[in-house]
Amino acid sequence: MECDKCGSDAVLHAAYSGLYLCEHHLCRAVEKRLRRRVREDGLVPDDATPENPETWVIGLSGGKDSVVLTSILHDVFERDPRIELVALSIHEGIEGYRDKSLEACEELTAALDIRHEVVSYDEEFGVQMDDVVEDDPEGMAACAYCGVFRRDVLSRYAEKLDADKLLTGHNLDDEAQTALMNFFEGDVDQIAKHFDASLGPFEGGDAPTDRTRETQDHHVPRAKPLRDVPEKEIALYARFQDLPAHITECPHASEAYRGEIQELMLGMEENHPGTRHSIMAGYEKLAALAADAFGGEDSDTDFGECDNCGAPTARDSCRKCSLLEALEAI
Numbered sequence: 001m002e003c004d005k006c007g008s009d010a011v012l013h014a015a016y017s018g019l020y021l022c023e024h025h026l027c028r029a030v031e032k033r034l035r036r037r038v039r040e041d042g043l044v045p046d047d048a049t050p051e052n053p054e055t056w057v058i059g060l061s062g063g064k065d066s067v068v069l070t071s072i073l074h075d076v077f078e079r080d081p082r083i084e085l086v087a088l089s090i091h092e093g094i095e096g097y098r099d100k101s102l103e104a105c106e107e108l109t110a111a112l113d114i115r116h117e118v119v120s121y122d123e124e125f126g127v128q129m130d131d132v133v134e135d136d137p138e139g140m141a142a143c144a145y146c147g148v149f150r151r152d153v154l155s156r157y158a159e160k161l162d163a164d165k166l167l168t169g170h171n172l173d174d175e176a177q178t179a180l181m182n183f184f185e186g187d188v189d190q191i192a193k194h195f196d197a198s199l200g201p202f203e204g205g206d207a208p209t210d211r212t213r214e215t216q217d218h219h220v221p222r223a224k225p226l227r228d229v230p231e232k233e234i235a236l237y238a239r240f241q242d243l244p245a246h247i248t249e250c251p252h253a254s255e256a257y258r259g260e261i262q263e264l265m266l267g268m269e270e271n272h273p274g275t276r277h278s279i280m281a282g283y284e285k286l287a288a289l290a291a292d293a294f295g296g297e298d299s300d301t302d303f304g305e306c307d308n309c310g311a312p313t314a315r316d317s318c319r320k321c322s323l324l325e326a327l328e329a330i
């Protein structure tokens, strides 16, 4: 088939839009959607100036999503002195997996000349994920531990690096899965939090919604500029732009429920192209309403500090500290 834009050989049929796209036009379409999302979410605030720039910390894992995010953000903001980019990678201590993906991160950030920080669970907490999986004091999936440690590292380092925003490479498939999981679990509170944590636009964004997010003092605000782009298109983009991305899956990946949802969603997408987009369009509206009803200040009121590490928590000791304590007790 031929590209609908230029007549060259098409590499993708985007069934949800009906378009056939060649390599060149697929890549431009991915970049365009990221730029539009940056605008709609109001990521560049009016008060960012060359003298007082915004710092965006990008969570760079070395997988295709974060590699593509870093590369496009670099291209868009390279000559914009209002925005400074810093890449932050995490070494979880997973043999044969993370070393390879960190090589990809280093190659990319060196090529783009972006500041790159690497933080390891070992240095931060004295643990390696390979051992955590082995010991498993709480009888939980690997990702449940890893997610707690990752959130802690990301928010502490985002602060340390003076980040105004923390950007991650979540794509359309990831976000639509999360939306469905929240529905299926009946978790309206989580839907409200999702809006204020990363979905809702900042002041000044031109997204077609009445509500902006309530940013919370104890968290660096997050954003997901690739969340309009399907996973497959990001993978193709990485390949066509010859970006160093690490493809292998983590050996401890254990989000079985998410996998089930992904299968269900892709089945629906195949029979009803556009399903992922319509899930997100409706979900964002509902999330704004849920945030109005359940989010904002109320969810904030009982936040104190962890007795041990000072992290924001509603309990005496934060989740990370109690997990570390359980691991030490073994």
Ligand code: SF4
Binding pocket: 092, 129, 142, 143, 144, 146, 147, 250, 251, 252, 253, 254
């Ligand atoms: S798949 Fe799970 S265990 Fe592996 S790096 Fe991701 S969160 Fe951690």
Ligand SMILES: [Zn+2]
Binding pocket: 003, 004, 005, 006, 007, 008, 021, 022, 023, 024, 025
């Ligand atoms: Zn074309």
Ligand SMILES: [Zn+2]
Binding pocket: 306, 307, 308, 309, 310, 311, 317, 318, 319, 320, 321
């Ligand atoms: Zn703590």
